[in-house]
Amino acid sequence: MLRYMLIRIFNSLLVLLAIITITFFLMHAIPGGPFTSEKNIPAAVLKNIEEHYRLHDPLWKQYIDYLGNLTHFDLGPSFKYAGRTVNDLIRESFPVSLQLGMVSIALSILLGIPAGAIAALRQNKWQDYATMFLATLGVSVPSFVLATLLIYIFAIKLSLLPAAMWGGITYMILPALTLAGQPTAFIARLTRSSMLEVLAQDYIKTARAKGLSPALILYRHALKNALIPIITYIGPMAAGILTGSFIIENIFAIPGLGRHFVTSIYNRDYTVILGVTIFYSVLIIGLNLIVDLIYPLLNPRIKLTGKQGE
Amino acid sequence: MNSNPLLSVEELTVCFDTFAGEVKAVDTISFQVYPGEAIGIVGESGCGKSVTAHSIMQLIPTPPGRYAKGKILFGKDDLLQKSEADMAKIRGNDISIIFQDAMTSLNPVLTIGMQIGESLQLHQHMNKQDAYARAVEMLRLVGIPSPEERIKEYPHQFSGGMRQRVMIAMALSCNPKLLIADEPTTALDVTIQAQILDLMKDLQGKLNTAIILISHDLGAIASLCSRVIVMYAGKIAEAGTAIDIFHQPQHPYTWGLLQSLPRIDMMQKQKLAIIPGQPPDLLSPPTGCPFHPRCPHAMSICQEHYPETTVLTKGHMVHCWLQHPDAPKPNREVTA
């Protein structure tokens, strides 16, 4: 167990290093990018950048310094705005994104799992067809379409909810629903197929042969097994919600990190792009790591060999 | 055997409606099981043994399955008429079943103790402690060492043979009147098979449970059962006491099965596939006697009409035209 954990942690650090390296050198490849000191950049910013990245040093030394800065979570100054650092930006805006993201994750789990379970239990009945049609629709409609649809109906036509901005619960409903759309649909599909697979297992037959009631079979014997694969979806789901927030925060004018990230892409604010990418990567890799470490605790049959299972 | 039968299957017919048409998996079969006796059902793969077993427990998925005809009397009640809730009271309590594959028949995420204990809590209304205590006792009974510790473990921590013992412990925990064992040893290797069969024999003596043992393997049946039913293509080919079937077999299919039985001087078990040809496709079964395409003794009439029932002695019956007075005397040694 300990060995497995150490290997997983080591692998995650390796991924992290790979990511940072790729990012660093990609950014260097940009003509007029953050690490070349030309173009009409405000003098103050230029000075900052030069200081921070020590642009006169050889490349390998810059890289080492960059890694050194990262070890104490220093992501450097903004490329576009004097006096702002990437850290400031994250500190200000990430809490908003986090709040929105958490609500969306909670929504998709609370809606997706029951929907999928019902579809599986009513396989090939109308409940199944209806849920799966909706779920397929849900994975097929891009989030920006769903967002605009919801705004159009609830904000413009019905004037029930605010169309944009941030502050209070009512502002959260539409963006959280939009953001939860795809993951909900995906979880519903995943739950259904994993439930169907579990229900076809011999041990479910055993449970029936013991005379357990359908409710007890479902609750005690099927659900836990069926939910195990869903746990592995948490990592990708978080990543999806994160990237989804780039668009959603823009449409709803929410002052979160996703919106700033997109703005920085429009502005080609390279250091912010770089810093936020690394920040998000760390977040997602960390989450995946946690899931991987929890997974064996929930699934007693897993063999801990230190290799990631398929 | 002068008491009333515990279980009486009467003209049971079970169909499956598949996309390609109707499959009669079990076709008009009748047999009885008396309290405390062990009977065997033998036949090749796909002949309807499991469907028979599952029908008794009402575990056939409907649809596609359908109980087309017949009765399954348990005591005085027809199980086919029971509601799902009434059936649930019988399953695991009065009638238990053990499945072929112990590797997959236990829930991987629940402890062994939990899985044995839950039927006790359900049927015997025990509290958790008592159920656990009884589960420990049952594990000891089926020969699992240090049961107090093992009870907290998960199925993957047990070997295949040990898991089948757990299954047996689970099935017997509520003292059922009837135990159905659907190929309980097929998935195990030979030495373990023998141990499990010994265990079942031992427990049958101790607990006086009636057993239906389903198997491909006449050898397994010979070691445990007093009466034997030979099935072919969803029908009963021949039925009788173990002595009838092993020493006075009358059906060419039974002869074929017996010839595939390993002799004591042989180390390796041979497969049943010794009978040439394949079991029929139940979607379009042969006319007449279903065995005729493979039967070395087949006659013209076998292609047209299903053989009448011939009762030879009390309890020994056979479906074969060779029993007809006009039929030639067959030479048993002929095997196609």
Add this chain to the structure above:
Amino acid sequence: MHLTSHSFEPILKKDAAANHIRPSMTYWQDAWRRLKKNKLAMIGLYIILLILLIALAGPWLSTLSYSDQDLTATNQSPSAEHWFGTDNLGRDLFIRVLYGARISLSIGIVASILNLTIGVIYGGIAGFFGGRTDKVMMNVVDILYGIPVLLYVILLMVVLEPGLINIFIALGIAYWLRMARIVRGQILGLKEQDYVLAARTLGAGSWRILFRHLIPNSMGPIIITMTLAIPEAIFTEAFLSFIGLGVAAPMASWGVLASEGITSLRSYPFQLFFPAMAISITMLAFNFLGDGLRDALDPRVRR
């Protein structure tokens, strides 16, 4: 029952048993039969074919081009003349959606062919040679799997500058991991099977076995993965367009059209409606087909 003197004559038949064996269907015939029974999947298939046809032939049906502007007719609502209306530069939206189909579909198809190629070669080699090679190669895949791909597609696009070719490249190299895993799993399972062993004893070389026997027999899962990779690529491109990293103007993918439409949602909702419909219907069609294929090709559910 009527008994004659012939009734009890032995019959001689050696191959009667053969008459009763069900006519065997090949894997693909059987899969096709199952797919045909799945209405949603067939609808999906027809929609995809229709969209492909429109994308190929559509632009010739009109004299207008996607970039023709008519500043006297901007932001017009749908009419007989402009079926889907016009945009703020007076370009015909129907024509733009038709051209958009070309771009979006070619992105989907080219990107998935790219990651098919990389994935099949990589996964094929890992699965086929097994042992150490497999271990190392799959460890690399495991590590790369931990990377949040979309972020790196974004980064790549920032570096490469928006453009069709660059989108192909970014998507192609980003999404081959799943294909590699699936192919490897298939090959590992298949290579122990009798016909492969037979081919080997007959002296067939490794590469020949890999490309002649193993990969063709892994086609089922590969096709399913492809079918689901195409909409994913279209999706990703739409996403990139939205954050300003899609194909460059005046060309327009559906994603670009949709994100243009969003800016004028309040006054001209139809400008979003049509490209959004086009994306959603295409996605839905691919997803239905993908699900149907999964059911049809999955050997576990074959009966």
